């Protein structure tokens with residue numbers, strides 16, 4: 001336990017002139033940072049600012065191009081995650097790397113550097129989860145656990161190595177407010193023991209609530225350091241973005257047109273043992289409307305998205321209707337040809353192929369729906385690369401995608417910038433029906449308001465939009481009507497103006513069963 005270190009005046013970690021070049025592009029450019037003992041330190045910055053690159057260097061995943069890291073006053077080359085763990089650095093990633101079919105204890109065992117028996121791990125994990133308020137059953141199968149519980153496994157896994165510093169990359173983006181509160185209590189316990197936390201988040205209100213200091217990055221450089229409690233979310237956002245964050249503009253008296261998307265008693269059995277069954281869902285969205293579907297992750301959002309996009313088709317052809325066509329049995333391409341667009345939640349793999357350049361990713365998604373624009377006529381169907389590249393450029397400009405080259409690989413973009421590109425790729429087609437799942441997950445305040453504004457503008461121009469989101473602020477910002485999904489059931493939809501957080505909370509809590517009809 002690093003308790004004695006609390007008196008230590010030497011910072012736990014000091015970063016001096018740390019630089020990471022990708023080719024000639026500096027993702028981190030001479031970073032200076034100090035983290036004291038027992039401090040919760042926020043790392044802030046807009047998408048692409050260099051936060052992940054920095055923490056990857058601290059955890060031995062990337063090697064710095066120049067600069068040094070001092071750990072308890074000693075220079076250290078952190079050559080691998082194992083080396084980082086040996087020093088006392090633990091990391092909880094944004095994307096968990098857990099095996100669904102294995103138990104909690106088995107997953108922990110797989111990730112440990114030394115071999116410990118499952119019984120011993122189970123006992124230690126149970127002790128840690130008691131001590132830090134992280135309820136976890138070591139014998140439970142990961143597949144049966146909520147996202148919050150899965151994150152607890154990662155935290156317990158990190159704690160098993162008795163770290164002095166824990167790095168958390170956007171830990172609350174996937175949590176319910178209650179789960180987030182619980183996490184904060186754990187962090188306070190760690191702090192009270194003299195351990196330190198480096199905390200990456202785009203949620204400025206929580207940074208203010210829990211962090212002692214904040215370092216702000218912009219374009220790979222430190223642009224400020226402050227005590228976040230003396231700031232406001234707006235002043236922190238200004239430091240990050242270097243200007244004001246635009247407020248989302250909408251007009252509430254938009255006239256709705258014809259129904260563009262209709263779901264009628266959609267019932268789908270679970271596709272895998274771990275998937276949610278969809279139970280008689282109905283909804284309808286008119287041109288000019290944005291229906292927001294609220295809900296805690298894992299309640300059938302992914303399954304509903306797949307059923308709407310045609311990734312999974314239904315027996316009942318009338319269960320999904322797009323622009324008055326029954327498409328239940330039509331796949332994703334057929335639905336796109338009818339003028340629908342879809343933005344999945346999972347960016348890598350589902351939304352984009354990481355190794356391919358952005359232009360190829362654009363072509364992959366739109367070569368059928370935009371064949372006229374992107375391919376030559378006749379039977380040869382050659383790719384018109386100039387048009388594809390121009391469209392890529394247009395999307396990047398419209399969505400302010402920050403990237404390190406003209407047409408880089410999708411995987412080299414920061415998470416938020418890739419999200420902007422994927423949303424922009426669909427918006428660029430001006431689809432008559434757009435379904436997006438968690439559109440601003442992991443994006444900074446400026447980019448989130450840009451994406452939300454773009455969704456509103458699309459509806460204003462006459463499209464029907466469905467936004468599946470866990471973020472109530474987002475829902476209130478964009479929605480014209482709101483429904484909630486809970487355990488595979490959808491509530492009726494209510495005009496947004498009549499909804500409050502409490503009402504949505506009740507619906508999300510499962511006031512389903514009685515309310516499956518659509519209000520419109």
Ligand SMILES: Nc1ncnc2c1ncn2[C@@H]1O[C@H](COP(=O)(O)OP(=O)(O)OP(=O)(O)O)[C@@H](O)[C@H]1O
Nearest residue numbers: 022027047048049050051052053412413414415416
């Ligand atoms: N392997 C790579 N090759 C080329 N460029 C890269 C690579 N990894 C990151 N970059 C670039 O470095 C910059 C910083 O990315 P990084 O992921 O560190 O940002 P971030 O602050 O964590 O953003 P976000 O909040 O979106 O996660 C981005 O412009 C990104 O395109």
